[in-house]
Amino acid sequence: IGPFAGLGLCKVLGASNGFLEFVNRRSLPVHMTIEAVVYAAIAVAVFFVTTMIPIVPATKTTIVEHKQSKAKKKKHALWEKVCLDFILVGGSVGWLYYYNKTQEKLVAEGLDQKRLQAGLNYYEFKYREADYGIFPAGLMYGLQVMDSWLYDETRPFIHIEAGDTYRSLREKVETGYFEQLIEKHLLHNPHRSVLLLVPERGLTEKKDQELADRLQAYKETLTAEEIEKIVEKTAALKAFQEEPDRPEDLAKIPLLERSDIRREIEPIILEERKIEDTKLIYHKIETNGVSYFRLLFDISEVPAELFAYVGILKAAIGLVDTQNYSYQELFTQTDLLTGGIVPVTNIYPNITNPSERKITFEIKGKAFHAHLKDAMELTAEMLVRSNYTDTKRLYEILTELKSRLQSSMISAGHTIAAGRAMSYTSETVAIQEILSGMDFYRLGDRLCTNWDEEKEKLPEILKRLSECMFRPENLMFDFTAEEEEQEKLFEAEAKALKKDLFTCPVDREPVHAAVSKKNEGFLSASQVQYVCRAGNYKKNGLEYTGVLRMLRGILNTDYLWNTVRVKGGAYGCMCSFGKSGDAYIASYRDPNLGKTIEAYEGIVEYVAHFAGDERSMTQAVIGTVSEMDAPMNPAAKALRALSIYLTGQTAEQLQKERDQVLDATAEDIRALAGHMKAFLEDDCLCVVGNTKKIEEEKERFGTLEQLL
Numbered sequence: 001i002g003p004f005a006g007l008g009l010c011k012v013l014g015a016s017n018g019f020l021e022f023v024n025r026r027s028l029p030v031h032m033t034i035e036a037v038v039y040a041a042i043a044v045a046v047f048f049v050t051t052m053i054p055i056v057p058a059t060k061t062t063i064v065e066h067k068q069s070k071a072k073k074k075k076h077a078l079w080e081k082v083c084l085d086f087i088l089v090g091g092s093v094g095w096l097y098y099y100n101k102t103q104e105k106l107v108a109e110g111l112d113q114k115r116l117q118a119g120l121n122y123y124e125f126k127y128r129e130a131d132y133g134i135f136p137a138g139l140m141y142g143l144q145v146m147d148s149w150l151y152d153e154t155r156p157f158i159h160i161e162a163g164d165t166y167r168s169l170r171e172k173v174e175t176g177y178f179e180q181l182i183e184k185h186l187l188h189n190p191h192r193s194v195l196l197l198v199p200e201r202g203l204t205e206k207k208d209q210e211l212a213d214r215l216q217a218y219k220e221t222l223t224a225e226e227i228e229k230i231v232e233k234t235a236a237l238k239a240f241q242e243e244p245d246r247p248e249d250l251a252k253i254p255l256l257e258r259s260d261i262r263r264e265i266e267p268i269i270l271e272e273r274k275i276e277d278t279k280l281i282y283h284k285i286e287t288n289g290v291s292y293f294r295l296l297f298d299i300s301e302v303p304a305e306l307f308a309y310v311g312i313l314k315a316a317i318g319l320v321d322t323q324n325y326s327y328q329e330l331f332t333q334t335d336l337l338t339g340g341i342v343p344v345t346n347i348y349p350n351i352t353n354p355s356e357r358k359i360t361f362e363i364k365g366k367a368f369h370a371h372l373k374d375a376m377e378l379t380a381e382m383l384v385r386s387n388y389t390d391t392k393r394l395y396e397i398l399t400e401l402k403s404r405l406q407s408s409m410i411s412a413g414h415t416i417a418a419g420r421a422m423s424y425t426s427e428t429v430a431i432q433e434i435l436s437g438m439d440f441y442r443l444g445d446r447l448c449t450n451w452d453e454e455k456e457k458l459p460e461i462l463k464r465l466s467e468c469m470f471r472p473e474n475l476m477f478d479f480t481a482e483e484e485e486q487e488k489l490f491e492a493e494a495k496a497l498k499k500d501l502f503t504c505p506v507d508r509e510p511v512h513a514a515v516s517k518k519n520e521g522f523l524s525a526s527q528v529q530y531v532c533r534a535g536n537y538k539k540n541g542l543e544y545t546g547v548l549r550m551l552r553g554i555l556n557t558d559y560l561w562n563t564v565r566v567k568g569g570a571y572g573c574m575c576s577f578g579k580s581g582d583a584y585i586a587s588y589r590d591p592n593l594g595k596t597i598e599a600y601e602g603i604v605e606y607v608a609h610f611a612g613d614e615r616s617m618t619q620a621v622i623g624t625v626s627e628m629d630a631p632m633n634p635a636a637k638a639l640r641a642l643s644i645y646l647t648g649q650t651a652e653q654l655q656k657e658r659d660q661v662l663d664a665t666a667e668d669i670r671a672l673a674g675h676m677k678a679f680l681e682d683d684c685l686c687v688v689g690n691t692k693k694i695e696e697e698k699e700r701f702g703t704l705e706q707l708l
Contacts, residue, residue, distance in 0.1 A: 092194050103187050107179045116173050118335035124166045125339040129290055129366070134630040204527050205692060241566050250615065258618055258662055261625055265654045266632075270641040275477060275494050281645060282487055283480040283638040290339065291372045291486055292635050294478035294642070295363045295379065295497075297469050299345075301508040306465045310361060311440040312447070313462050313469075314343045315401045316386070317363075320393055323385035327393065330381070337374040341365040341382065345435045348646035349428045351653070354538070354580035357428055358646055359511060361469050366635070369486055376493035380500045383470045388462040391455040398448050405441045406708055413522075413530035413688035414574070414586045416707075420520055421534035421686040423513075426582045430513035467502045475501065480638040519685045521694040522707040528571070528589040529689030531596045535682025537675040538581025546660030547668045548577040551607065553623045554669065559606045560585070563599040568592050583679040593687060594697050604680065608673035612666045624661050 132140045141160055149156035158165070172178070200206075219227070273280040299310065318334070318341060321327050334341055342364055350356040363383065367375035388394065409416055419437045423430040433439045447454045475498065479490045538544070552575055560573040564587050572588035585603070587596050612620070632640065644654070660668075687694055688707060698704060 092196060096194060100187065103182055107183045107187065110176070111178055112332075113173050114336065115332050116178060117170070118332045120166060120169055120173075121337075122335040122339070125366075125368075127162055127166070128288065129339060129633075130288075131633050131635065132631075133633075133636075136631050201525070204525055204690065208527075238567070241562070255615065255618060256622055258621055261621070261662060262629075263658065263662060265651065265658050266629065266637075266640075268641045268644055268651055268654075269637060270645060272645075275491050276498070278472065278475050278477060278494070278498065280477040280479065280491070280494070281642055283478075283634075283641060284482060284484075285480055285634045285637055286482045287480060287634045289368055290366055290481075290634070291369050291375075291490065292366045292480040292638060293364070293372075293375070293490060295383075296360045296476045296478060297362070297471070297474045298358060298476070299361050299469050299474070300357070300359045300511055302465070302468050302511060303507050303509045304511070306461065306468060307511055308434055308439075308443055309458075309461050309465055310345060310469075311435050312398070312401075312444065312458075313465050314345060314361070316388065316394065316397055316462065317343045318382050319397055321387045321390060322381045323387065324381060330378070333374075334378055337367065337371045338378065339366040339368075341375065341379055343382075347428055347432055347435075348643065349580050350648045351579050352648055354428065357431075359431065369481070369483075369489075372486065372489055373493055376490075376497055380497045383497075384466070384500050384502065386466070388459040391459065394458060395448075395451055395455065398444055398451075402441075402444050402448050405444065409441070409688075409707060410524065410526065413524075413526070413707075414532065414572075414588045416522065417530045417532035417686040417688050418534065418576075418584045418586050420518075420522075421532045421684045422582050422584055423515070424517040424519075424534070424684040425515060425536045425539070425682055426580070427513050427515050428580065429582060430515050431511060434513060464506075467504055468506045468508075470501050471503065471506075472498050472501050478638065478642050480634055517682075517684055517702070519683075519700065519702040520687075521698070521701040521704045522686075522688040523691040523694055523704060524689065524707040526688075526690055528591055529593050529596070529687055529693060530586065530588060531590055531593055531689070532584055532586040532686050533597065533600050533680060534582070534584035534684040534686075535679030536581040537577070537583055537678040539682075540674075540678040542581075542675050542678055544577075544579045544581070545668075545672075546657035547664045547672060548675065549628070549657075550620050550624045550661055550664050551669055551672050552577060553627070554610075554612070554620050555585075555603065555606075557623070559603060560599075563602065564590070564596055568596060568599065570596070577675065577679075581679075583675075590689075593689065593693050594700075597685070597700070600680065604673055604677045607676050608670055610666055610669045612669065617664065617666060621661060621664065625658075628658065628661070 130137055144159045145156045148158045222230075269283050269285055271282045271284070273282050299307070302310070318330065319327055322330055325333065344362045344364060346360050346362060348358040348360070350358075363379055365375050365379055416438060419429060419433055423433045423437070447458065477490075477494055479487060481487060481490070555575050556573065560575065564570045564573040568587075568590065569592070570587045570590035573586070573590075574588070575583070575585040577583045585600050590596055685700060687701075694701070694704065
């Protein structure tokens with residue numbers, strides 16, 4: 001019947017113009033042929049055979065056996081695995097084909113020369129700025145020398161004296177040089193491979209069981225004497241780990257004396273000025289021809305329904321179209337004319353009264369002096385002329401943001417654990433969680449998951465949020481340069497930018513965040529844990545002292561190192577005791593959970609009975625001061641001064657802290673046992689780690705949920 005029904009349907013199609021829409025037209029001339037009948041017969045046969053394949057083995061199984069097999073863990077059939085592999089391989093081949101076609105197009109049509117110039121400008125700016133963060137420039141230059149010296153003894157400095165290199169590359173932009181590089185080293189390079197990474201749920205547990213089975217099988221091959229020898233070797237290893245170094249061996253290591261260390265604090269380079277009625281913090285620092293600026297908008301009174309989206313706005317600024325540029329053009333102009341314009345959020349708690357804080361949305365930028373005007377104009381373009389109505393672009397930004405956050409959460413679970421644990425007692429940290437922590441991730445995940453419902457609302461939310469934040473009354477300027485003339489130029493551009501800011505009426509509402517102890521466990525497929533305990537010692541009436549900075553180093557390099565890392569097997573361990581009273585201890589890539597928490601509990605006794613001699617105390621002082629006096633580039637010096645200003649600290653307080661460090665004794669360390677007991681008694685716990693491990697100790701937690 002089927003072939004004849006199909007024949008009639010094909011004829012009717014010729015007389016139709018759409019679904020149930022018939023026109024005055026002849027039906028299609030369709031005829032039945034022997035070939036069509038053969039194909040139909042083959043289709044029926046194939047259908048019958050494929051239907052019978054699962055039925056035949058099923059006839060050999062009883063109902064009871066069938067139900068028992070269903071209760072067991074499902075294993076994928078061979079055909080499922082093979083088909084999945086073919087699908088993945090096919091997708092990879094398709095991607096590789098598209099990649100090659102794109103490269104061929106770039107070679108044939110040529111690269112965008114303006115973007116090439118922008119890219120060269122970006123890297124030349126980084127080269128001339130020589131910003132190596134906390135690492136000494138001399139050390140980094142020494143490492144760069146090796147990049148060429150190892151391969152050519154006559155050319156050790158080509159990567160340090162790179163001015164001619166950048167000049168040569170700029171001259172080659174219009175010669176096809178970069179297209180030739182693509183053609184030679186990418187398109188026609190035979191030395192390449194395609195790698196597939198295929199996730200498998202439960203793989204960690206499977207490997208753990210395989211290892212346990214292998215170890216058990218190996219144990220069964222051992223005699224009682226061999227097992228006893230392994231036990232003895234393990235005990236000897238633990239004894240070796242716990243045995244302190246001999247004093248005579250330690251004395252062989254050269255050591256500075258405390259008197260060799262400068263007692264004075266680093267100067268705070270800062271002048272408070274005005275641009276009209278707006279505060280300007282000016283730092284007169286040698287910058288090698290670079291202007292550093294920062295626009296700080298106070299967002300402490302943004303309504304709660306908008307405040308949650310501050311992180312989303314931060315992610316979108318500079319990556320969406322504006323009134324005068326597409327987002328690609330804006331990106332190119334930024335690299336072409338500046339060293340970067342970046343949005344950030346910060347919270348500056350008042351040191352004397354931690355319940356008071358300044359929450360800011362900041363735009364920080366840098367440019368050579370000649371391009372300061374361009375940099376300020378691009379900043380204004382991003383702040384007040386961004387267009388958030390392109391929902392397709394917003395979705396791209398959100399999915400990329402979500403992917404980056406997931407990657408960082410997996411690789412840096414200790415930061416997640418520490419942020420969550422401290423947010424149980426600290427409103428400041430709880431607000432930070434909204435801006436950039438787990439709460440922020442959950443919002444981004446919800447927006448991506450429910451995009452069809454959210455995409456119409458988000459543009460209006462971002463527009464309203466911009467109008468609430470980017471206002472003249474919320475603004476403060478920060479500027480760093482060595483020349484007063486540059487400060488005058490910045491003042492002129494700052495006045496122009498102020499005129500562009502929003503002045504429409506908006507609602508205001510003080511920002512607050514709920515604080516409660518949750519003791520969360522975040523489950524993942526990871527084989528390791530990130531275990532954090534947190535609390536606040538100031539709530540027990542205890543005050544901050546510079547000796548806490550020393551104790552942090554002592555715990556990290558002695559007690560935590562030996563108990564959590566050496567004996568426990570964790571990859572790392574860390575702690576922090578803030579001036580606001582917030583404190584935490586965390587492990588990194590830790591195979592344990594309960595054992596690590598027990599080690600944390602031992603800190604109180606360790607501190608109470610600390611017996612460091614003068615040599616070990618001097619070592620602790622040197623380590624602490626080296627952290628306090630870490631090398632700073634001009635931007636870091638300015639940011640340090642700005643942070644001191646916004647948190648209400650004084651030079652006298654900083655000098656007192658330094659003196660406490662330099663004069664610290666073992667007795668001062670022992671006096672901090674109360675601080676350790678106070679914050680540990682808050683019993684704020686958060687763990688990111690292996691599902692099975694956390695569930696085995698679920699009584700420690702208030703809630704358990706999947707990390708991703």
